[in-house]
Amino acid sequence: MEKIYDLLILGAGPAGITASVYAVRKQLDFLVISKDIGGQTAWSGDVENYTGYQFISGPELTSKFQQHMESFGTKVIMPEEVKGLKAQDKQIKVVTDKSEYISKTLIVATGKSPRALGVDGEKEFKNKGxxxxxxxxxxxxxxxxxxxxxxxxxxxxxxxxxxxxxxxxxxxxxxxxxxxxxxxxxxxxxxxxxxxxxxxxxxxxxxxxxxxxxxxxxxxxxxxxxxxxxxxEIGLEPNADFASILTKNQKGEIEVDCSNQTNLGGVFAAGDVTNVPEKQIIIACGEGSKACLSAFKYLSRN
Amino acid sequence: MNVKVYSTQTCPYCHRVKDYLKSKNIPYQDFDVGTDSAAREEMVKLSGQMGVPVVTIDGNLVIGFDKEKIDSFLGL
Incomplete structure (x- = not known):
């Protein structure tokens, strides 16, 4: 029989990593699946508004996050890209480019990526100028x-x-x-x-x-x-194409309520991929923690 | 083993590649392609592209921070 996790966390940026820290403290049986670590934070220059650090660079903050997560023994399954979600009988199936996973709850924290132009030659000349x-x-x-x-x-x-x-x-x-x-x-x-x-x-x-x-x-x-x-440099778009079963706003962001609940029971979302106002590292972290606590409550009720 | 890293000072993934090699105690030569134009030309010639980081491990090419490829060329 296929293993059923308590929780799957998609994405290992500030939101996903913080959710993983809370998941350890709640002793959940969980996995983190991501294509990279740090998300946009890894690409950020100077961070001067993350409380506790008057000044830290994006890559440094990313390695602090990673160290914190790994200090609990959590390893990210990567690089793996999520291709689709299926809801089935109070469970969620996550299909990636390499495997499939089944879980009782899910946190989507896949963030945003730079928007492409969508013109001729763009793919051909990527990294070639x-x-x-x-x-x-x-x-x-x-x-x-x-x-x-x-x-x-x-x-x-x-x-x-x-x-x-x-x-x-x-x-x-x-x-x-x-x-x-x-x-x-x-x-x-x-x-x-x-x-x-x-x-x-x-x-x-x-x-x-x-x-x-x-x-x-x-x-x-x-x-x-x-x-x-x-x-x-024409802005960002949410990494949520795979989440066709979730309700999104006009910008393509996943809609969540103030407990990070999406339209689907047991499926939560956090950070820049959601419709939460203001996209900030510290907000993504807070949202990640909230989403995990909501998932924990959902598990204890169901 | 001969390991070369072509990087810029500002690129986060370049730092991550170098941190990774350090964590595995792998010595490497570091070329700053932002300031060293000869190294920049060499990198473009070798990799056929202009993105950093580029790593060579005994002549084997890795573009970007591709941990799986790096591990396989290092025999880890």
């Missing part, structure tokens, strides 16, 4: 012209990072003006190397072995920009 992590790959484009797609804070962050090392930075922005913090906009506009293309969309990424340029459409007019690097 196109990147979703300016923080990681930015220094590789020293001395090269680049395009930064997105005029919000994350886009402007990438611009400010590249200003010192790139001779030409094109900013491609769908809105009629940049939308990030005024302090950042001022710095970006002051720089001699930046050129802002407002009300413009990328329609194609082209090149040979590596990126040679992008085609953009600005209010009906199409033209090319010759760049060797393309940084996509």
């Amino acid at each position: 196109l990147t979703y992590c300016a923080t990681c790959d930015g220094p590789l484009f020293k001395g090269k012209p680049v395009a930064i797609i997105g005029g919000g804070n994350s886009g402007l962050d990438a611009v400010l990072q590249m200003i010192k090392i790139s001779p030409k930075i094109h900013i491609v922005n769908t809105a009629s003006q940049l939308t990030g913090d005024p302090v950042m906009i001022e710095k970006v506009k002051k720089s001699a190397v930046t050129e802002i293309h407002n009300q413009a969309r990328v329609t194609k990424i082209y090149g040979e072995k590596f990126v040679k340029g992008i085609e953009i459409n600005q209010q009906g007019k199409t033209y090319n920009l010759e760049v060797e690097g393309v940084f996509v």
